Amino acid sequence: MxxxxxxxxxxxxxxxxxxxxxxxLPKGFVWKPTFGHNDEQPFGCALFDSLLSSSLPQGYSFSRKSFYQLEQEDTTQRRGILVISDNLRLSEVDVNALLKMAERGDKIMLASTLFGRYLEDTLNFRSYYSYFSPMALKKYATSFLLKDSLCWVGDSAVYPRQTFYFYPQLCASYFWGDSLPEKVLAQKVFTSDEFVYDTEADSLATDGFVYMPVAMSRRWGKGEVILVSTPLIFTNYGMLDGKNATYIFRLLSQMGKLPVVRTEGYMDETAQVQxxxxxxxxxxxxxxxxxxxxxxxxxxxxxxxxKRRQRVIPVIHEPVNKSLEFTELIGTLYFQKKDHADLVRKKFSYLAEELRRKIQVDIEDVADDKRSFERIARKTGMDAEDIAKFFHEVRPVLYGGRTIGSEQMKVFIDKMNEIINHI
CATH class of the missing domain: 1.10.287 (Helix Hairpins)
Structure with missing residues (x-):
């Protein structure tokens, strides 16, 4: 113990x-984008959601519903719907529900690097997708290289033009500029040397720089659809990245005075687990x-x-034969009671059972005595008259209740043993 x-x-x-x-020990970070509501890692949204909940005057809430489910809700209050995802491939049902909500007056903001072909064809835009590599981000950040520039160009009457700086890995995706929606909100600045020209980008090249949209909006009915190609900025890291939180709030200000609902209905299931x-x-x-x-x-x-603990092995003795002691005990009881006739009856029952089992003779059937005595004589080799004489003498003791002494008991039992031994 x-x-x-x-x-x-x-x-x-x-x-x-x-x-x-x-x-x-120093805390290690996980740089995998999840956009999870409870994820406190750099590319989760725990801090992002917390700040918006306390900052947006009209309210900020969280949901896991799809556009179809949100569109089916019976509500007359207009809302701003925010979706943040790394790969937002909307189906035809989702796009139709989204546009119905926008037509009624809702404002939908989609922040993703991919939007799906059906939404692109419906709103007539094209996007350039770039794969995000956490290792590339770490390597670029430790190299102390220049950041990329994002210029705010929308709502100049409300917000002045301003340039924000992000690592290239956070804003690598953008929209092509051949057929843009009504309003461009923010543009990414490329130098002529680092951007590959084509016919789609020529109209946006000025003074040796190329400006590609990263945030734009399209009026639809009474509402609006806002597209953002930089979802990694809408994360905990984006909120804490210098003064770039101003850029996020400028984008969210496009929702106007509507309460904002962020839905995780289009995120990976692993990121939605509470x-x-x-x-x-x-x-x-x-x-x-x-x-x-x-x-x-x-x-x-x-x-x-x-592991089995060794216990003391008990000594097992050979079982003692108590048959002789039991026999002596029973004999002593009968000797004390002087009931000799009862011993003869028990011995006769054993004799009758042996004869019945071995030679098929029922000596208890008095009517068939002659045949029974002859069969016993043939099987044992004894004289039939002696056998008949023995049974005639013992039956009064068995059935008549006659008392006998110990000597007579021995004679009867010895005779029965003789018959049993000769069968």
Whole structure:
């Protein structure tokens, strides 16, 4: 017991020390874009949603519904719908529901690098997609290279023209400028040397620079559809990236005075999973390692305690034959009671059963005595008259209740044993 107590104390102290070490280690970040409502990593949206909830005057809420579900809701209040995704490939049903909402007066903002062919054909625009690489972002950031420029050009009467600076990996996607919607909100600036010209971009090239739209809007019915090709800016990192939060709020100001609803209905299922206590432990490195060490300790404890402990092997004695003692006990009881006739009756029952089983003779059937005695004589080799005389003498004891002494009992039992032994 004493050894077990020291073992438990050692394990508890070891876990405490490891937890303290892991807690003070530098925190590692996960740079995979999730846009998750509960994700506190750089490209999650926990901080983004929290700031908007406390900043937007008309209210900011969160939903997991699709455009079709939102369009089916019976509401007369106009809303601004915000969707942030890395790959927003909308189906025909989604696009039709989206446009119905916009036609009634809702404002829809779609922030994605891909929008799907059906939406592009409907709104008559084309987008350029660029794959995001977290390693490329880290390498570029540590190289201290210049950032790319995004120029705000929309609503000059409300907001002055201003240039914002982002890493190229965060704003690599843009829209082609051949057939743009009604209003361009923001443009990405390329130098003539770094941009590959084609007929679609010629109209946007001035003074050695090329301006490609990254945010634009299109009136639809009473509402508006706003397209943004830089979804990574709408994240925790985008909110904390210098003064670039101003750019985000300028884009969101296009919703006007409508309450904004952000839906995760078009995100990966893994990013939509709500936080659970277990997932919270796994999301933080110190807690995650504490959980791993606890599980490893429990497994080791189970392995070592599952081994069979050697017990004292008991001495197994050979069973004692008590048959003779039992026989002596029964004989003593009969001797004390002096019931000799009862012993003869029990012995006769055994004799009758043996004759019935071995030679098929029923000596209890008095009417068939002659045939029975002759069959017994043939099987045993004994004289038939002696056998008949024995049964005639013993039957009064069996059925008539006649008492006999011990000597007569021995004579009857010896005769019955003789018959049994000769069968």
């Amino acid at each position: 004493k050894g077990s107590r020291w073992f438990i104390l050692f394990i508890v102290a070891f876990l405490f020390i490891m937890f303290a070490i892991e807690y003070h 936080q659970s206590p277990f997932r919270y432990l796994l999301a933080h490195q110190p807690l995650r390692w504490a959980l791993y060490l606890t599980m490893i300790t429990i497994i080791l404890f189970m392995i070592f305690t599952a």
